[in-house]
Amino acid sequence: MVDDPAAQRALWRVREDAAGTATRMADGSEAWPGWEDCAVPPARLGAYLRDFRALLAGHGLRGTPYGHFGDGCIHVRIDFDLLSEDGVRRFRRFSEEAAALVVAHGGSLSGEHGDGLARSELLSKMYGDELVGLFRQFKDVWDPAGGMNPGVLARPARLDENLRFSVLPRERVDVAFGYPHDGPGGGDFSAAVRRCVGVAKCRVAGPSSGPGVMCPSFRATGEEQHSTRGRARLLHEMLAGEVVTDGWRSAEVRDALDLCLSCKGCRSDCPVGVDMATYKAEFLYHHYRGRRRPAAHYAMGRLPVWLRAAAQFSYVVPVLNAAARVPLLAGPAKRLAGIAPERTIPRLAPETFGRWLRRRMKGRAEVFDHGRTVILWPDTFTEHLAPSVGQAAVRVLEAAGVGIVVPPGERGGQRGRGGRVCCGLTYVSTGQLDQARTVMRRTLDRLEPLLDLELPVLVLEPSCAATLTTDLPELLRGDPRAARLAASVRTFAQALEECAPEWEPPRLDRPVAGQTHCHQHAVLGDAADRRLRERAGLTGELSGGCCGLAGNFGFERGHYEVSVACAEDQLLPSVRAAGPEAEVLADGFSCRTQLDQLGGHRARHVAEVLAEALGESPADGPGAAR
Ligand code: SF4
Numbered sequence: 052m053v054d055d056p057a058a059q060r061a062l063w064r065v066r067e068d069a070a071g072t073a074t075r076m077a078d079g080s081e082a083w084p085g086w087e088d089c090a091v092p093p094a095r096l097g098a099y100l101r102d103f104r105a106l107l108a109g110h111g112l113r114g115t116p117y118g119h120f121g122d123g124c125i126h127v128r129i130d131f132d133l134l135s136e137d138g139v140r141r142f143r144r145f146s147e148e149a150a151a152l153v154v155a156h157g158g159s160l161s162g163e164h165g166d167g168l169a170r171s172e173l174l175s176k177m178y179g180d181e182l183v184g185l186f187r188q189f190k191d192v193w194d195p196a197g198g199m200n201p202g203v204l205a206r207p208a209r210l211d212e213n214l215r216f217s218v219l220p221r222e223r224v225d226v227a228f229g230y231p232h233d234g235p236g237g238g239d240f241s242a243a244v245r246r247c248v249g250v251a252k253c254r255v256a257g258p259s260s261g262p263g264v265m266c267p268s269f270r271a272t273g274e275e276q277h278s279t280r281g282r283a284r285l286l287h288e289m290l291a292g293e294v295v296t297d298g299w300r301s302a303e304v305r306d307a308l309d310l311c312l313s314c315k316g317c318r319s320d321c322p323v324g325v326d327m328a329t330y331k332a333e334f335l336y337h338h339y340r341g342r343r344r345p346a347a348h349y350a351m352g353r354l355p356v357w358l359r360a361a362a363q364f365s366y367v368v369p370v371l372n373a374a375a376r377v378p379l380l381a382g383p384a385k386r387l388a389g390i391a392p393e394r395t396i397p398r399l400a401p402e403t404f405g406r407w408l409r410r411r412m413k414g415r416a417e418v419f420d421h422g423r424t425v426i427l428w429p430d431t432f433t434e435h436l437a438p439s440v441g442q443a444a445v446r447v448l449e450a451a452g453v454g455i456v457v458p459p460g461e462r463g464g465q466r467g468r469g470g471r472v473c474c475g476l477t478y479v480s481t482g483q484l485d486q487a488r489t490v491m492r493r494t495l496d497r498l499e500p501l502l503d504l505e506l507p508v509l510v511l512e513p514s515c516a517a518t519l520t521t522d523l524p525e526l527l528r529g530d531p532r533a534a535r536l537a538a539s540v541r542t543f544a545q546a547l548e549e550c551a552p553e554w555e556p557p558r559l560d561r562p563v564a565g566q567t568h569c570h571q572h573a574v575l576g577d578a579a580d581r582r583l584r585e586r587a588g589l590t591g592e593l594s595g596g597c598c599g600l601a602g603n604f605g606f607e608r609g610h611y612e613v614s615v616a617c618a619e620d621q622l623l624p625s626v627r628a629a630g631p632e633a634e635v636l637a638d639g640f641s642c643r644t645q646l647d648q649l650g651g652h653r654a655r656h657v658a659e660v661l662a663e664a665l666g667e668s669p670a671d672g673p674g675a676a677r
């Protein structure tokens with residue numbers, strides 16, 4: 052018996068995702084429907100399966116049968132090569148022989164689904180020509196013009212004449228990301244796009260429940276074009292060039308991708324790992340290459356640059372914060388920056404996290420105990436907008452006896468020489484991939500000496516952690532340092548577990564509500580967070596789904612309504628339903644901002660909650676910034 056809810060969820064997922072998962076062989080190669088859903092009398096199933104396997108082997112094909120064996124109904128995805136003429140010929144020969152085999156075992160070509168284009172041509176093997184002729188005559192009585200369902204059942208189309216992939220380009224498309232698992236040797240964008248097998252797990256209407264994320268924009272709009280599948284289909288059409296004829300410049304594809312939140316939910320929740328956030332970044336890169344971009348791309352895509360510039364002159368920060376609260380000034384500024392008028396511009400911190408940390412660490416030597424030390428990543432959001440998160444993390448790490456190393460230049464003295472480290476998230480999400488690669492390369496140059504120490508890299512902001520884990524190695528696939536940094540990334544809970552496994556967090560003994568960051572769900576997982584919360588006596592579940600802000604998405608003009616609808620799917624109702632004693636947790640800056648701006652809820656990073664319970668440390672005394 053499995054009574055652990057997480058293990059139960061995992062088992063159910065095996066069942067729910069089977070139809071999609073089966074489209075990949077164990078070695079990652081592609082497999083397709085094509086010989087699906089036949090049924091034989093259950094008593095003949097064993098003999099049929101033995102013959103069927105022999106038939107597969109005879110054609111040099113592989114496939115794993117699954118289905119409703121008690122009813123004799125079998126599904127199977129087979130590694131047909133549907134891209135080459137030889138492969139399609141083999142698909143045809145195999146289908147004809149498989150049909151004869153099913154009939155020889157007294158079975159039916161379709162068990163529980165329809166015959167459709169794939170099976171119609173073979174029906175005369177089962178019913179005989181005379182009966183199929185009668186089907187034709189009967190249909191003609193009701194449909195003399197032959198307008199209804201042409202090519203299916205009566206006067207069938209050839210089973211190999213409408214194959215979806217025949218229109219895809221044969222040569223590889225030039226792309227920026229690595230797509231390591233798509234196509235032989237990776238890098239095949241067509242293979243990435245044709246991952247979608249259409250099982251529509253991304254088209255589940257809201258409200259959602261449970262930890263899943265995919266697909267918030269479909270739940271918000273209910274429209275196919277705003278689902279993962281709809282977008283995958285449009286990208287397919289873009290590559291095919293029949294209906295969408297202007298390729299990467301297509302306005303239709305851009306509009307369908309516009310409401311994709313880049314939440315990465317599909318990357319983990321789609322059974323075949325359609326990764327629309329990556330495809331969107333790829334599309335935006337090509338779409339706007341050499342052209343003027345929307346204002347939001349300059350304003351929010353280059354956020355780290357603007358925030359660093361403002362922080363250079365700390366006396367400017369209060370002025371900017373005050374101006375952002377004066378409607379007469381903020382209105383035009385938001386219009387200029389492509390920001391939704393309903394949004395409030397977040398406050399800049401009067402003192403950056405880095406400055407606070409330098410003061411705190413002044414005079415202390417960076418000695419570290421291997422196994423109990425982390426590199427603390429100074430992400431843009433913690434640095435400029437939420438330094439309290441970084442300060443809290445430092446206090447907790449110190450209490451747990453974990454040493455901290457900061458990247459070169461973050462302790463002062465080296466500013467201006469090569470710039471600061473940055474994951475490139477805002478450039479990636481707006482498709483500014485050349486800039487993203489420049490920022491990432493510079494980061495690796497700066498970090499290289501520390502990478503040699505093989506320390507975990509603690510990233511407090513989940514979206515930055517996800518970018519370093521996924522986008523960095525995919526955009527800089529030729530640079531081994533990228534893979535090393537990606538493998539070193541840890542969340543706060545993971546770092547504590549790894550570096551201070553014996554440390555007992557303070558007991559908080561209260562319920563929680565709030566948001567598991569969508570990127571954390573999709574890329575990093577929340578198992579360590581759950582364990583940390585349990586040890587601290589924080590009970591209950593955080594919301595799945597996406598908060599709807601998703602970095603720049605919810606701030607962009609035209610996205611406000613969908614952003615709110617996403618927050619109303621799961622997050623806001625769950626926080627409203629939580630009692631006043633509940634601690635509202637959200638490790639992502641976006642999620643905290645969304646909760647604040649849409650509901651006035653004060654959410655905190657788990658580090659802040661733990662640090663508060665620990666109380667002041669000696670280093671927090673007079674002179675320490677808070
Ligand atoms: S994108 Fe949607 S329809 Fe396509 S395989 Fe994934 S869950 Fe299924």
Ligand code: SF4
Pocket residue numbers: 264265266267268269278279282310311312313314315316317318326327328
């Ligand atoms: S990234 Fe998120 S919003 Fe975009 S298609 Fe995937 S699940 Fe939907």
